[in-house]
Amino acid sequence: MVSTSLFDDGPEIEFPTEIMCSRFCPITRDLFLAGAISGHLHWIKINDDENEQSMSNERSMKVHKKSVRAIGLTPDGQSIITVSKDKSIKLRSTETGKMITKYKRAHDSPINCLCIVDNCVLATGDDDGYVKLWDYRQKKSLAEFHDCDDYISDLTCANDRRTLLTTSGEGTLTVYNVRKKKLQIQSELMDSDLTACQIVKDGTKVVCSTMEGVLYFFNWKEFGNMSDRFPGHPGGIECLTSLDQSLIVTGCEDGKIRCLSLYPHRIMSIVGRTGSMPIQTLSTSCDTDYLIGTSTSQETLQLIDTQQLKIILNKKKKKSGKQQDNSFFADLEINEQTEFDDEQQRSSDESDSDSDDDDDDIRKPPKKKKKKVHF
Incomplete structure (x- = not known):
């Protein structure tokens, strides 16, 4: 399907x-x-x-x-x-x-x-x-840090304006105190490049994307090791942004933009046109009513109305809840989400396989890592 x-x-x-x-x-x-x-x-x-x-x-x-x-x-x-x-x-x-x-x-x-x-x-x-x-x-x-041996993939600052989160190609989440200009903590080495991070759930959680298609979750102020993981993507996640505290959007190497709900973690839908090249960029407007992402080609950007998207996803959540409460009617209400859940399960089963990408622009990756290509 x-x-x-x-x-x-x-x-x-x-x-x-x-x-x-x-x-x-x-x-x-x-x-x-x-x-x-x-x-x-x-x-x-x-x-x-x-x-x-x-x-x-x-x-x-x-x-x-x-x-x-x-x-x-x-x-x-x-x-x-x-x-x-x-x-x-x-x-x-x-x-x-x-x-x-x-x-x-x-x-x-x-x-x-x-x-x-x-x-x-x-x-x-x-x-x-x-x-x-x-x-x-x-x-x-003002200050210079060198606590990672591979490329810095993303930087995110907390609302307190003093906590800076960084993800890297070596597979670590590193946290700095901006005002004191010093390293605060660095996570254990993960199994894959970390490509992006977002602070979610009203500042209580941090989600990091990887080149293996797995999302890692950290509790706030507990950055030493992840608290949860979600292997729901079939391949590498190139970029990540949030629509609200419980909805995130991922741009993937398979040319698809996916919208996910958090806690419980679930891929809700694919949004926008699907291309054959990786999604290079995602960004949301200041009121999160618009989402921009690369589309059918990497020379093309598509505008997505996230106001309407949130309405549709909320309806899906409610319908899913009703299906769980009444198994008889759940059998009758087969829709596009059922199809997506089937694909998600197959993708999850395949997400453990690794592959290597050539990259002449940044350092060679450690063994068994898939490298994000920069230009």
């Missing part, structure tokens, strides 16, 4: 080159930015009238010599921060695109990710496992 994909007809926008990252403006849901492998940055406007939704490219600008790997915006939405394979960090005006400041050689290795900590501080991570803290008003980094 083939599972049904929701929002297969959502609006798309195509770009000349492959899109590596995207980010919504933190103060308006109508503007998001997309970074390309060519070093270009695109300003995208969402048009949402009563009849239809659409996207338009308002401005494009070459901002880096090599691929744009991550985008951030200051909390007031006035400045854009980009990092690149060319090892630089650049700050620009959101309104005009004019350069504000730059760090030409911010790292010795290509920078892979960034995280906005507060109005003046950001964190960056590179391909050799280094994490740096920066103050926009200074030309030198």
